Amino acid sequence: MNDYVLLGGGGHARVLAHTLQRLGHRVLGYTAPVDEGLLRGTPWLGDDARLVRFAPDCRVVLGVGKIAIETPRLALLERLQGQGMRFPVVRAATALVHDEVEIEAGSVVMDGAIVVTGSRLGRACIVNTHATVDHDCVLGDDVHVAPGATLSGGITVGDRCLIGTGASLIQGVTLCADCLIGAGATVTDDIVTPGTYVGTPARRIA
Numbered sequence: 001m002n003d004y005v006l007l008g009g010g011g012h013a014r015v016l017a018h019t020l021q022r023l024g025h026r027v028l029g030y031t032a033p034v035d036e037g038l039l040r041g042t043p044w045l046g047d048d049a050r051l052v053r054f055a056p057d058c059r060v061v062l063g064v065g066k067i068a069i070e071t072p073r074l075a076l077l078e079r080l081q082g083q084g085m086r087f088p089v090v091r092a093a094t095a096l097v098h099d100e101v102e103i104e105a106g107s108v109v110m111d112g113a114i115v116v117t118g119s120r121l122g123r124a125c126i127v128n129t130h131a132t133v134d135h136d137c138v139l140g141d142d143v144h145v146a147p148g149a150t151l152s153g154g155i156t157v158g159d160r161c162l163i164g165t166g167a168s169l170i171q172g173v174t175l176c177a178d179c180l181i182g183a184g185a186t187v188t189d190d191i192v193t194p195g196t197y198v199g200t201p202a203r204r205i206a
Contacts, residue, residue, distance in 0.1 A: 003028055005054055006063040007076060009036035009044065012126075013063025016108065017042060019092045020061065028054070030063060048080070055084040062087065062106050062124055066144040069160050069178050069194075073124045074142040077106045087124075095127075104141075113145075122159070131163075140177065 002025050006013045009032035017027050017040040029045040030036075036044060045051075051060060060080060064073055077087055087106035091097055095109040098117035107125040109115055115127060118136035125139050129147040133139070137151050140159035145151065148166045155169050158177030163169065165183040174190045181187060182198035191197060196206040 001025055002059055003054075003057070004059045004061055005045065005051060006030035006039065006042070006061050007048065007051070007080075008032055008063030008065070009034075009039055010063070010065060012065035014039055015110070016061050016063050016090065019090060019108075019110065022093050023090075028058065048076070051080060051085060052083060056086065058086075059088050060085045061090055061108070066126060066142070066162060069162060069180055071142065071160075073106075074160075077124050081105070116153075146183070 004020050004025055004027050006016060009030045013030055020027050027042045029043045030039050031045050031048050031050055033047055062073055066073060089103045090108040092111040094111045096114045097109055100117045101115050102120040104123045106123050107121050109127045110129045112130040113127045115133045116135040119133050121139045122141035124142045126144040127133055128145060131145040131147060131149045133151045134153040136153055137155045139157045142160045143157050145163045146165040149163045150168045152169060152171040154172045156174040158175055160177055161175055161179045163181045167181045167185045169187045173187050176192050176194060178194035179191055180196045185198050185202040186200040188201040195204045197204050
């Protein structure tokens, strides 16, 4: 059993609190700009400045979600690592992560998600509920693969991308950084221009 502090007090943090508790860890509390009340029985500890009191003995988990391309997740990770905080990888009890998978600091693999052999996940990534990352995929930093999304084998996803709920990426495609793939979209070709893509096959709309 290890002690953890959650960074953030919203829905994603609540899910991670459940995940950590189910793994047998103790969640000491969460930090956020304001008190959101008890988070699965754990208290508000104050704003992020309070985290210093827990370093270096406590582990920190990014409970800030990602629903847009630009988020503070990676900047928070880098700043707090510089203050001695540790951001371990979190794998839910029901996630399946194969051998020969590399996952960097601050990333999480949620319930029912699958990450297959040969894949590499950068820092501060989310592979969300029942998402699939097949063999030999490479995800950059701050990538969110939303619930039910499917990445076939050999896919490369650039930094800060958001793959929407139920979206599908066909074998071997490459996404440049800063792409938002809409819910249910199907990416059949490489994407080389940042923006928002929707539909089947996915097309850029913004």
